[in-house]
Amino acid sequence: MKTKKRILALTLVLLMVLALSACGKKNELLGTWTTEVDMASIMVNEVDDNVDLDDQGIEIASYGDYLGTLPLRITMELHEDGTYVQRVEESSVEDMKTKVFNATVDYYRDIFRQAIAASLKENGIDADVSTDAGLEEVLGMSIDDAISMALGSDMESFVHSVLDGMWDELANELTEEGKYKAEDGKLFLSAGKEYNVDPKVYHPYTLKDGVLTLEKLVGGDEDDATNFLYPLTLRLVK
Numbered sequence: 001m002k003t004k005k006r007i008l009a010l011t012l013v014l015l016m017v018l019a020l021s022a023c024g025k026k027n028e029l030l031g032t033w034t035t036e037v038d039m040a041s042i043m044v045n046e047v048d049d050n051v052d053l054d055d056q057g058i059e060i061a062s063y064g065d066y067l068g069t070l071p072l073r074i075t076m077e078l079h080e081d082g083t084y085v086q087r088v089e090e091s092s093v094e095d096m097k098t099k100v101f102n103a104t105v106d107y108y109r110d111i112f113r114q115a116i117a118a119s120l121k122e123n124g125i126d127a128d129v130s131t132d133a134g135l136e137e138v139l140g141m142s143i144d145d146a147i148s149m150a151l152g153s154d155m156e157s158f159v160h161s162v163l164d165g166m167w168d169e170l171a172n173e174l175t176e177e178g179k180y181k182a183e184d185g186k187l188f189l190s191a192g193k194e195y196n197v198d199p200k201v202y203h204p205y206t207l208k209d210g211v212l213t214l215e216k217l218v219g220g221d222e223d224d225a226t227n228f229l230y231p232l233t234l235r236l237v238k
Contacts, residue, residue, distance in 0.1 A: 033234035039070040058114045066103040086176040
């Protein structure tokens with residue numbers, strides 16, 4: 001009987017230790033995490049890969065020479081109820097809009113300027129059109145007026161028509177919410193609150209000194225438009 005009591009007592013102690021251990025185990029990813037991603041490389045690659053005018057005698061510099069950096073701030077909130085929200089910071093999107101618009105206006109203007117100069121040479125007009133002043137003297141009008149005639153609108157309006165729909169698409173691409181689970185160095189995220197996490201789809205992650213590093217999604221779409229973001233390094237802000 002005494003032996004049974006001792007075993008029972010030891011069992012109760014063990015259960016208490018396990019319970020206290022479970023209660024003390026904290027979700028290390030709880031909180032709001034933030035990162036800043038330079039979006040310039042993906043935009044430069046997209047433009048440079050799709051604009052090839054060598055066969056028209058037009059040599060244009062890389063779009064990156066016009067653009068510079070494009071920092072975009074992203075936050076991820078991991079809540080106690082097992083849900084998450086990822087969003088982009090609106091002010092950084094507005095900064096991007098301004099930078100991309102100005103760079104694209106200058107980039108397109110240089111392309112059109114060279115196209116006009118190349119067309120003049122093809123038509124046997126032998127004049128110095130290496131400068132804006134020389135080109136405008138031959139044209140009898142400003143370059144901007146010539147561009148407006150060719151496009152049917154001024155350059156700024158044309159660039160707006162090209163770019164304006166892109167920003168909502170970008171925000172939608174990087175805004176997500178759903179359920180999450182973190183275990184064994186893997187962060188599982190569902191695609192919407194109405195879905196559960198997929199045990200085959202996850203981000204390997206490491207956490208050290210308040211820095212959360214998410215690796216590229218395992219089990220996801222290899223062609224996902226957001227793959228360029230990874231590895232994604234986030235810092236805990238609260």
